[in-house]
Amino acid sequence: MTLLIDAWVVIVAWNATYLFRLGFERWIVARPDYDTWVLFGVVLVYLLASAACKVPQSMWRFCGFGEVKRLTLACAVAGLVCAAGVMGLQLYKVPRAVLALHPLVVWVGVCLVRIAYRMLYEHARARITGGQGDIRRAVVLGAGEAAKRLLAGIHRQGWIVLGLLDDDPAKQGARIAGVPVLGPLDAVLDKGVRGAATHLVIALPSASAAQRRRAVELAGRAGLPVLTVPSAEELRDGQAHVDRVRDIEPEDLLGREAVQLDEAGIGDVLCGKTVLITGAGGSIGSELCRQVARFGPARLVLYELSEFNLYSIEQALSGQFPNLPLVRLVGDVRDAQHLRATFSRWRPQVVFHAAAYKHVPLMEDLNAWSALRNNTLGTYQAARAAAEAGAERFVLISTDKAVNPTNVMGASKRAAEMVVSSLVEEFTHTRFMAVRFGNVLGSSGSVIPKFKEQIARGGPVTVTHPDIIRYFMTIPEAARLVLQAAAIGDSGQVLVLDMGEPVKIVDLARTMIRLSGHSEQDIPIVFSGLRPGEKLYEELLADADATVPTPIPRLRIARLRESAASLQVADWLAHMHQADSLPDAEVRLRLRTLVPEYVPAV
Incomplete structure (x- = not known):
């Protein structure tokens, strides 16, 4: 649809430029016989330039400066190619003024169409929501069943989902509930893909711990606040609903597979x-x-x-x-x-x-x-x-x-x-x-609540020593x-x-800072020195x-x-x-x- 509308704008701009150059009396009769074929080639070049600049991937209701930059580049490249092509083919009956002015008119046209659409969208949304609260725009990591259920309810909470990301090649390029799948998970690092997003939402409750940890790490590097849907365990226990996003919790940061226990044996005891x-x-x-x-x-x-x-x-x-x-x-x-x-x-x-x-x-x-x-x-x-x-x-x-x-x-x-x-x-x-x-991550006196408070205050985040490590597990x-x-x-x-690999506390602090949408320049890390009785590392067994x-x-x-x-x-x-x-x-x-x-x- 985007390409069809842009093609229509290119055609209108071509005729408008002829009208400006030749006037009402001659803007049709004075055209060369091959003008229709020239126009066909011009439209094709503009569409190819738009596709190369990823213009069709954008969503008009969130059009901003980044979109205008892509449109400017596409129109400039297409205008130069068209002018060079007409001149090279010695089609001298096409006015030079038309070739010079046409890219500018096209650029104004495509920008106005998008701006008008966004104005109408914002007006309609304000009437529906009453215009209350900030607009929260999200890119969702994950395009599976959880993402579908999230999309079904998140709009009622004032969220706007710009797009989905998923590593499954079969899902990329598709639309889920009208929302496009923009690419794999690592595309979240592309500013062009994130667009006007204000938040990132991780919707991978059933993925493995390693996959969730990778998603958290990628989202943290994007520089936006990161939220997540409830875990599979929370959903199974009825503690939360998939369409309710929450902050990243300690278990999301740990990224460990839960130990499988003997539920029947525990039941016999209790x-x-x-x-x-x-x-x-x-x-x-x-x-x-x-x-x-x-x-x-x-x-x-x-x-x-x-x-x-x-x-x-x-x-x-x-x-x-x-x-x-x-x-x-x-x-x-x-x-x-x-x-x-x-x-x-x-x-x-x-x-x-x-x-x-x-x-x-x-x-x-x-x-x-x-x-x-x-x-x-x-x-x-x-x-x-x-x-x-x-x-x-x-x-x-x-x-x-x-x-x-x-x-x-x-x-x-x-x-x-x-x-x-x-x-x-x-x-x-x-x-x-x-x-x-x-x-235990998240327990009273642990580093997670302390880091959260320090980040909320704007920092600094205090870590006792750059090399201090700890073994971690979640409260459940x-x-x-x-x-x-x-x-x-x-x-x-x-x-x-067997608690696996220990975690470096300073790395945990950096991850939490990134997931809050900040950088270490915004919230610095300060090393305060080991406290009385504190070790650089802990052990689970004595040597003997x-x-x-x-x-x-x-x-x-x-x-x-x-x-x-x-x-x-x-x-x-x-x-x-x-x-x-x-x-x-x-x-x-x-x-x-x-x-x-x-x-x-x-």
């Missing part, structure tokens, strides 16, 4: 059971609650110190699982008497211990005693209370910072693993186990790993996830530890070495329970007596 979760309102605890609720427990006991967090998770679970009986308890794992009373009353069969202080620098200075009391002594009290109440399984959520710890938080979590293991022989009816994983993946540990773990075991495989791919069981200190846990606990408060230096000394591999950072 279905119809009373399950208690400490720290139920925290980042990991709240996701654990959601994951456990899916398996139909008889009762879910929420044990949480923060009143607000407890209220938040209770409201979320009540809305999503209205038939699940909830017990909402404000409680502190440092309160042994309250723990024993709680476990004695509700008799949980499965306990997930997620209550912990985990912020490394915060626990390093002035709060070391609080970290030890909560992370180590609180874990021991919760584990003993669970066993005394007849619990079948007790699962401790540990961390990679427990391996060769250099900080109080990591040492207190390694000590927690050891005090839980010390109960194995005393309570043979309870399985005690721990799950160890790396940093961490929660599923914990459930799997409860199903297959045996007493005294620590389960470890060994692992054995499990039926779950990428999930292994660590058989941890025993030391003389670990055999004296009972004496160590007895001394610690006698202390009311200890200074930081004394806490570090006490932790080293139990965890000899703990070497505080200088």
Whole structure:
């Protein structure tokens, strides 16, 4: 259609130029006999020039300066070719003024047609939408079923989709719901393809993690804000609709394939059971609650110190699982008497211990005693209370910072693993186990929320060191790993996830800056230096530890070495329970007596 209209404009401009040159009396009769054939050749040249300059690929309702530049180039090239052709063929009866003026008249004509169309479109759109809000124009990466469903509903939200991109050659050049497929995904880097887009939307929920990660990387290099449709898991769980775009979330940045778990085995452990979760309102605890609720427990006991967090998770679970009986308890794992009373009353069969202080620098200075009391002594009290109440399984959520710890938080979590293991022989009816994983993207205190806030403020984004790396997993993946540990773990075991390649924190910061539509010139990255107790890299296993495989791919069981200190846990606990408060230096000394591999950072 575009080429037909442009051809009509070329014909009108040719006649208008004759009229201007020869006047009303002679503009028809004074033409040479071969003028029709000349006009035919002129139209053909203009159309070929337009195609070469990608003029037909543009959308008139978004015509802007870039389109005008392409039209100018096409008209200039076509005008020169036509003039050279007429002169070379010695067709001297065609007036030279016509050859000179015709490209200018064509250029004015094609520009006016597009401008008029855009004015009418904007007027009609303003009448429909009331003219409220900014116009958001998107190019969508993906042209599959998700893109079709997105197009069906996104226009009602005030969005205008300029085009689609897809690597499938069969889709390129086609139209989906009236929107053209402009090229492969890497065409998003072409300004001519992006046109007047204000946003990019990734619509690849069913693609592999590697494909989604590639799409995110390409979109980030385009310099526009990037959004995405909900993931396949969100759509499957009914948490979102495909026509509702959202910001890029941590799991989109990670680009990892989710571990496939034994859902049937987990269901056997949780279905119809009373399950208690400490720290139920925290980042990991709240996701654990959601994951456990899916398996139909008889009762879910929420044990949480923060009143607000407890209220938040209770409201979320009540809305999503209205038939699940909830017990909402404000409680502190440092309160042994309250723990024993709680476990004695509700008799949980499965306990997930997620209550912990985990912020490394915060626990390093002035709060070391609080970290030890909560992370180590609180874990021991919760584990003993669970066993005394007849619990079948007790699962401790540990961390990679427990391996060769250099900080109080990591040492207190390694000590927690050891005090839980010390109960194995005393309570043979309870399985005690721990799950160890790396940093959780998007959890409270993680870098993602911090980077988001800094970008929203206009920067700078602070990274402690240019070489610092971390292993990452998503909150849902961490929660599923914990459930799997409860199903297959045996007493005294620590389960470890093969977390793949570590991520450089500075690269993560750069990606988030790009996905927000900015560059490092707009939002700089500042290196602030390593914080107290912080490592450049984390480990999931100590050198002397060994692992054995499990039926779950990428999930292994660590058989941890025993030391003389670990055999004296009972004496160590007895001394610690006698202390009311200890200074930081004394806490570090006490932790080293139990965890000899703990070497505080200088």
